[in-house]
Amino acid sequence: MTETREGTGHRTMEQAPRPVLGPDASDADTTLPDQTLYDVAAVEDIKEGEVLSVILKEQSIALVKVGDEVRALGGRCPHKGAPLRGRLHCQSKVHGDVLVCPWHKAVLGVEDGRVKEPVAFSGLPVYPVRLVEGRVLVGSSPVRQAPVEKRQEDESVLVLGGGAAGASAIYTLREEGFAGRIILIGDEGTPPYDRPALSKGIFLGGPDKVQPALLLNEEFYAHHEVIRVQGTVAALDCDARRVQLDDGRDYQADHVLVATGGRPARPELPGIDLEGVLTLHDVRDARKISESITGDQAVILIGGGLTALELASALRQKGAGVTIIAPEHPVPMEAQWGREVGQILLRLHADNGVAFVSDTAVVGIYGAKHVEGVELEDGMKLPCTHVLVAVGNRPCRDFLPMPLGGGEEGAMPGIVVDEEMRIQPGIYAAGDVATFRRESGLCRIEHWRQAQIEGRAAARSILGLPRQPMPVPWYWTQQFGKKIEYIGWGEPFDSVLIEGDLGSFDFMAAYMQGQKVVALVSAGRASAMARAAVDFEGFVAREVKTSIV
Known part of the structure; x- marks a missing residue:
């Protein structure tokens, strides 16, 4: 590999940028907004493929060279504010020149600043630029973007599921001009939020602080007239495109997107229903973990995947004693990441006081009303105050008629979709619940960015836009x-x-x-x-x- 360290691509202005051209300047470009332009950099300072970051009137600006021209965009990713500098200017076969967020891989267009691939839910501002005698002149106010043309005003979309895939689909529909009715049905009282934060330690601040950031804020739903309904889907009539909720309410639409995600699997173990046996799926679960587990308690984690490892990290940082029991994972993530990387994870956890048991399995959880410990298949009993189960998810699809609710040939437990994320005409699926085809066979990816990618793809299909290739899935974890x-x-x-x-x-x-x-x-x-x-x-x-x- 050609790089081990990368330049910062950042320039700090020692003095305030010098105003060069104003609205009354005789050589002002009439195509630019009526505003002062500031000298911020030399053209030669902007390297091909790199982003030069400058500060203009306390705003971070990203400068990018495209051929003989220079573009100026907002210098921080609209998702979490990651600085856009260094080698982040890429050439996409699908989208052309783009900037990529180094933190969570949002892909944003250089020409128009618009979102090309998640995870961002707003674009970058684009600033006017003029090149004069080898200098880059930039305006401090963004260029006003032309509104998208309205389309499909007489149609309706019903989104089932309040997660990342549903939020991404809604954002894409409105971003691309869908002017019809949109109804979002979710079983939580809050709109879709940043679910990965739940296992990465958000509960360390106490139950009152357990509220991840919303993916789309309340103003978005109001401004874009998205109707939100709290309820649980009981049945879907695919032919009629009608949804019935468990309280008897029903809704019908021209297009239905199934984005109901998954729920934590619960193994059939004696004592699995005892008080103190917990799983983590939503913000309510995170609050319960935060309220009930203190720093002086002992916790058993069943499972060896990323959720279990992230929970172990967070709980140890809270002070709790943590033991992971994962007979199928003697080296964490070895099947996915190989033994070498798995061993550094194992050492990281061991150095931070996490105990691993990989030579036996849990056969039961014991206690009167509340958990008191677990029993292992070798007869040993380990006392604990809580058991956290993290052994994977099961797609939420029971409301679908067979065979749609049963996967295909028993190979994958999700709903099989085609290249357009379509189950059948007018019915789509995206996120953890969706299974799609690749050359190697059926594939179901249970990760946050991928869910947003699929939600966007489904929305584009509803809009009748050309299909775009599915990007290679990316995910991340943070532990200790x-x-x-x-x-x-x-x-x-x-x-x-x-x-x-x-x-x-x-x-x-x-x-x-x-x-x-x-x-x-x-x-x-x-x-x-x-x-x-x-x-x-x-x-x-x-x-x-x-x-x-």
């Missing part, structure tokens, strides 16, 4: 302050090539199937993974094979 990123389809691999230092969490690992790179895992290489998220094959060819393959 260490962030690890993955990009890939979860395909099997037979070797792992690693560049960097695993122990210091500064590395890039390439997962090989024969001579083909099928996935990447990294730590400390955020902008490299951003480029890979936009063009995986191109990134591998340019920046992986040349040095480690």
Whole structure:
């Protein structure tokens, strides 16, 4: 790989940018807004493929060179405010010139600032630019974007599920001009929110602080006239495109998007219904964990996946004693990330006081009314105050008629969709509940960004827009302050090539199937993974094979 450290691409102005051209200047460009332009940088300072960050009137501005021209956009990602600087200007086969957020891989157009791929739910402001004698002049007020043309005013969309896929679909529909009726049905009282925050320690601040950021704020729903309904879907008549709720209410629409996600699986164990046995799915669960588990208690975690590991990290930081019981995962994430990366995770948790049991399984949970401990298959009993179960999710699809509610051929437990995210005419599915086809077979990806990608794809199908290729899935985890990123389809691999230092969490690992790179895992290489998220094959060819393959 060609990089181990990347430049900041950031320029701090020692003095206030000098106003050069004003509205009365004789050589002012009449195509620009009627505003003063400021000299912010030299054209030669902006390198091909890089973003130069400057400050103009206390605003962060990202400067990007496109051929002989320069573009100026907002300098922070609209999702979480990540600074856009360094090697984040990419060429997408689908979207052309784009900027990619290094944190969560939102893809934003350089020409218009609009969202091209999630996870952002608003675009970047675009500022007027003029080049004069090798200098870059930028206005401090954004260019007003032309409104999108309204379409499908007489049609309606019914979105089932209050998660990331549904929010992404709603945002895309309105962003692309859908002017018809939109109804969102979810079983929580709040609109869709940042669900990954729940397992990453949001409950450490106490139950009153357990409120993740909304994906779309209340003003969005009001301004865009999105009707929100709280309720649980009981049945869906696909032919009539009619939904019935468990309280008898029913709704009908021209298009129905099933984005009901999944719910935590609960193994059939004696004592599984005791008080103190917890799972984590929504904000209510997170508040219960925050209220009931204190720093002086002992917790047993059943499961060895990312949710279990993130919960272990958060609970240990709270002070609780944590034991993970995962006989199928003796080395955490080994099946997905390989033994080498799995072992550094194991060491990270062990160094922070997490105990692992991998040579036996839980066969029961004991206690009178409340949990008192777990019994293992080797006869040992481990006392504890709480048991957290994190053994995967089951798609919420029981309201669908068979065979739609039963997957296909028993291979995947989700709803099989076509390339347009369509189940049948007028009925779509996206997110954790959706299963789609790839060359290697059926595939269901249970990750937050992927759910938003699929929700956007379903919305584009409803709008009749051209299908876009599905980007390679990306996800991330943060445990004990260490962030690890993955990009890939979860395909099997037979070797792992690693560049960097695993122990210091500064590395890039390439997962090989024969001579083909099928996935990447990294730590400390955020902008490299951003480029890979936009063009995986191109990134591998340019920046992986040349040095480690």
